[in-house]
Amino acid sequence: MKTTTKQKIAFAxxxxxxxxxxxxxxxxxxxxxxxxxxAINWEFLTTMPRNNMKAGGIYxxxxxxxxxxSLSTLFSLPIGLFAAIYLNEYAEENMLTRLIRLAIVNxxxxxxxxYGLFGLVMFVTFLKFGVSILSGALxxxxxxxxxxxxxxxxxxxxxxxxxxxxxxxLGASRWQTIRHSVLPFAIPGIxxxxxxxxxxxxxxxxxxxxxxxxxxxxxxxxxxxxxxxALPYHLYIISTxxxxxxxxxxxxxxxxxxxxxxxxxxxxxxxxxxxRKKKKW
Amino acid sequence: xxxxxxxNLNLWYGTFQALINVNMAVQEKRITAIIGPSxxxxxxxxxxxxxxxxLIEGVRTKGKxxxxxxxxxxxxxxxxxxxxxxxxxxxQRPNPFPLSIYxxxxxxxxxxxxxxxxxxxRIVERALESVLLWDDLKDKLHSNALRLSLxxxxxxxxxxxxxVAPDIVLMDEPCSALDPQSTARIExxxxxxxxxxxxxxxxxxxxxxARVSDDTGFMLLGELVEFDNTDKIFTRPQDKRTExxxxxxxx
Ligand SMILES: Nc1ncnc2c1ncn2[C@@H]1O[C@H](COP(=O)(O)OP(=O)(O)OP(=O)(O)O)[C@@H](O)[C@H]1O
Ligand SMILES: [Mg+2]
Numbered sequence: 001m002k003t004t005t006k007q008k009i010a011f012a013x014x015x016x017x018x019x020x021x022x023x024x025x026x027x028x029x030x031x032x033x034x035x036x037x038x039a040i041n042w043e044f045l046t047t048m049p050r051n052n053m054k055a056g057g058i059y060x061x062x063x064x065x066x067x068x069x070s071l072s073t074l075f076s077l078p079i080g081l082f083a084a085i086y087l088n089e090y091a092e093e094n095m096l097t098r099l100i101r102l103a104i105v106n107x108x109x110x111x112x113x114x115y116g117l118f119g120l121v122m123f124v125t126f127l128k129f130g131v132s133i134l135s136g137a138l139x140x141x142x143x144x145x146x147x148x149x150x151x152x153x154x155x156x157x158x159x160x161x162x163x164x165x166x167x168x169x170l171g172a173s174r175w176q177t178i179r180h181s182v183l184p185f186a187i188p189g190i191x192x193x194x195x196x197x198x199x200x201x202x203x204x205x206x207x208x209x210x211x212x213x214x215x216x217x218x219x220x221x222x223x224x225x226x227x228x229x230a231l232p233y234h235l236y237i238i239s240t241x242x243x244x245x246x247x248x249x250x251x252x253x254x255x256x257x258x259x260x261x262x263x264x265x266x267x268x269x270x271x272x273x274x275x276r277k278k279k280k281w
Numbered sequence: 282x283x284x285x286x287x288x289n290l291n292l293w294y295g296t297f298q299a300l301i302n303v304n305m306a307v308q309e310k311r312i313t314a315i316i317g318p319s320x321x322x323x324x325x326x327x328x329x330x331x332x333x334x335x336l337i338e339g340v341r342t343k344g345k346x347x348x349x350x351x352x353x354x355x356x357x358x359x360x361x362x363x364x365x366x367x368x369x370x371x372x373q374r375p376n377p378f379p380l381s382i383y384x385x386x387x388x389x390x391x392x393x394x395x396x397x398x399x400x401x402x403r404i405v406e407r408a409l410e411s412v413l414l415w416d417d418l419k420d421k422l423h424s425n426a427l428r429l430s431l432x433x434x435x436x437x438x439x440x441x442x443x444x445v446a447p448d449i450v451l452m453d454e455p456c457s458a459l460d461p462q463s464t465a466r467i468e469x470x471x472x473x474x475x476x477x478x479x480x481x482x483x484x485x486x487x488x489x490x491a492r493v494s495d496d497t498g499f500m501l502l503g504e505l506v507e508f509d510n511t512d513k514i515f516t517r518p519q520d521k522r523t524e525x526x527x528x529x530x531x532x
Contacts (some may be wrong), residue, residue, distance in 0.1 A: 092338070162376040166438075169333060169372075170389040170445065171365035173358070180388070181378065 032258055036251030044252060049216065053238055054245055058253055060220055061268035064228035065135075065260070068208065069201050071137035071224065072144065077194050079141075080148030084190075086148070088156040089178050108146035113206035115143040120210040134224040136212025143207050144163075151193020155186035188275035195268035199261045205232040230258045283347075284309040284444060284449065284479045285330060290344035292325060293333070298324045299501040302344075305494070312471060312480045314494035316346035316487055318526070321500040323483040327451050330481065331353075332361060348449070366393050369442030371452040373432035377441070382409075382418055385426050385437055387431040387448040408440040411477075412470060430444065432463035436470070443478065450474065452482040456489065468493045491515050499523045 041058055050056030091097045119139025129135040159182045167181035168174075205213075213233035221228045235253045238245045283306035292300035299322045307313050311364060315323045325334065332353065334340045346353050353364050366389075377385045386405045390396050396404055404421065409415040414436050418429075426437055435455060442450055452471075456464040460466075471480055471493055484490050490497050491511060498508040507523045518524045 048430065160376075162372065162374065163378060165333070165336070166370075166372065166376055166378070166441075167388070167392075168336060169331060169365060169370040170392055170441070171362045172392045173362070176392060180391075 006222050009089045010261065029258070032251055032255050035248060036253075036255030039246075039248035040255060041253035042088070044249075045256070053216065054241055054249075056236060058231070058256065060217055061229040061231045061234035061253070062256065063220055064212075064230040065202055065232075065257075067133055067221070067228060068137050068140060068212065069198055069229055071133060072140035072201050073194065073198055075138060075141035076144045076148055079188060080145050080194075082108070083145070083150050084149045084152030084156060084185075085178060088153050089174070102147050104146045108152075108213040111206075112143060112204045115139055116207040116210050118142065118205060124211055130224065130225060131210070131212060131214075132225045133212055133221055133228050136228070137224070138207045139207045139211045140201040140204070143204070144201055147197040147200070148190075148193050151196070152186070155189025155193070156182060158189065159185045188272045191275075192211075192268050192272050193281060195264050195271070199268075202264065203232055203261050205236055208233060231260070282309075283307060285481075286345075286347045286350065287329075287407070288347070290329065290340065290346060290347040290361055292322075292329065293531055294337070295339040299503050300329070300342075303505045305505055305508045307479065307481060309479050310475055310477070311495040312475050312482060312493055314490035314497045315481065315500060316485075316526075317482045317489050317500035317506075319485070323500055324453050326500070326505075327481060327483050330449065330451055330484075331365050333338045333359070362505055366395075366445050367447050367527060368449045368451060369447035371435070371438050371450065371455050373454045374458050375431055375438055377429075377434050377437050379425060379427050380428050381423045381438060382429075383422040385441050386444045387439060389486065392506045395445060404444055408444040411443060411474070412436040412440045413473075414440065427442055430463075432459055432466065435459065435463075435467060439470070439474075445473075445480065449479045449481070452480065454483055454485060457485065464489070471476055487515075496530065499526060501526070 011098055045062065047055060047057035048059055087097065087101065091100075116139065119135055119142070123129045123135035123138050124131055129138075157238050163181045163185065164177050167177040172180065208230050212230070214227040214229050215237060217227065217229055231253065234259060235250065238253065239250050285305075287303050287305050290300055290303040291298065303326060315326060317323055328334045328345055329342065330348070330353075334342075342354055344354075348364070348367065348398040353360075356364070376433065380387065380388075383401075383405055386408050389402050390401065390404060406415060406419075409418060414433060417433070421515035426434065430436060435458070439450070439455075456467050457466065468489065471482070474480060475495075482490075494511045496509065497511040499506045499514065499518075499520075501522055507518060507520045509519070514523065515527055518527060
């Protein structure tokens with residue numbers, strides 16, 4: 001066989017594999033859009049559910065998800081970032097820090113239902129926050145910490161050592177150096193990690209199942225100590241728990257959830273490319 | 282009077298002794314070259330003068346290093362900041378921050394709170410003028426420094442170092458990434474700069490040391506074997522080892 005023919009075959013196989021990866025995603029998207037789109041309208045997005053969820057909108061679930069995602073990020077981003085800075089810029093390389101790193105990598109792989117149970121024990125019961133937005137957001141934050149820390153450590157580590165060296169040689173303190181010569185150049189990576197974990201927080205059901213999610217609430221939550229509805233759980237309920245829900249509503253709910261997650265990911269990509277263009281080395 | 286004076290300076294990386302009883306006196310507003318084979322401790326010695334070795338874990342020093350009669354090896358954080366303001370450094374690889382030319386130069390000013398915002402423009406202009414970049418770059422001060430050529434980048438790094446008005450500029454093989462023409466022009470610049478600054482340059486390149494420096498120190502295995510007028514080192518070295526090195530018997 002000629003080399004060019006071999007090459008063509010190799011490319012064809014590689015291409016096929018790529019298609020196999022992408023195809024199911026596109027297929028799911030197509031099904032969700034096709035079936036869900038007709039049911040999406042202003043009323044669906046902005047009104048409360050009615051008639052035992054069989055009619056009306058999903059407004060409280062959308063708002064609940066937004067509350068949960070924002071509050072959990074408020075906890076996880078600063079804590080994760082500072083932990084990453086400590087690990088990458090300050091911590092000595094010893095048994096303890098190696099152990100911490102190992103723990104973080106492993107925590108990133110723990111199934112989300114485990115975080116849900118942890119949240120139940122820790123926040124709902126032990127700290128007596130009850131089944132509440134606070135408990136749910138904290139649980140999601142804990143789940144996301146390893147992802148944020150790992151992404152941030154990588155982003156910090158990718159900033160050349162020479163930046164730190166120059167900065168110190170010009171008299172900057174350790175913190176000034178991190179603040180002005182390291183962090184600005186690590187932001188794209190940090191943001192990417194943060195936004196990907198946001199998307200995960202928006203989409204997961206298990207961590208919120210025992211800690212915050214409500215089957216149905218007649219009004220929006222008033223404080224962080226109230227329960228809330230949330231999109232993934234709502235989708236789970238209307239898909240499995242209540243018979244006779246119009247097919248369209250399920251797909252429309254799924255579409256909204258996918259849409260939120262998807263736009264967050266797109267947002268991450270845009271921010272990253274923006275920063276990349278500005279700061280190259 | 283010596284600008285920098287080392288007295289029985291010893292330095293260890295952990296258990297490895299990298300500097301052994303170094304005694305030298307660097308004169309003000311001259312160019313002092315440090316030469317010697319790879320691994321002999323040139324960079325280590327240079328980095329003692331602005332205490333950059335502090336960044337490395339397990340470094341220990343013994344002896345004295347005086348700059349303007351002040352021992353620099355002891356001293357708390359604020360004295361360290363003052364030391365680094367007084368002693369600037371230029372690295373082997375041109376390493377501007379991936380920021381604008383302007384931001385690169387004012388970096389040190391901001392760290393030391395040296396000047397008000399209104400004065401920045403003037404300082405940037407002066408710094409670029411003294412490295413002969415002003416005419417080329419005055420219209421693109423706000424474009425990214427990484428668009429510059431290697432030589433321009435290295436000049437910018439020199440400008441960044443002198444923007445905070447140091448007395449001493451340390452240069453660790455500043456031309457090793459540059460082509461011969463650029464090297465010649467940077468050497469020219471160094472001669473220009475020595476009117477205002479005391480310069481210490483580490484170099485692998487004996488010709489460069491001979492061309493540019495007033496005094497030369499030859500190091501071998503952590504020891505300063507000989508330190509004298511550059512002319513004298515290159516024409517009448519006192520030590521056999523120096524002679525062997527400059528006549529190329531060490532490779
Ligand atoms: N961080 C460090 N930890 C341990 N040993 C080191 C460290 N830095 C340098 N050394 C050792 O100290 C000695 C002197 O190193 P130094 O970098 O000062 O040499 P140099 O003369 O500048 O060499 P070169 O010409 O290759 O740059 C070398 O043997 C080197 O291996
Ligand atoms: Mg060196």
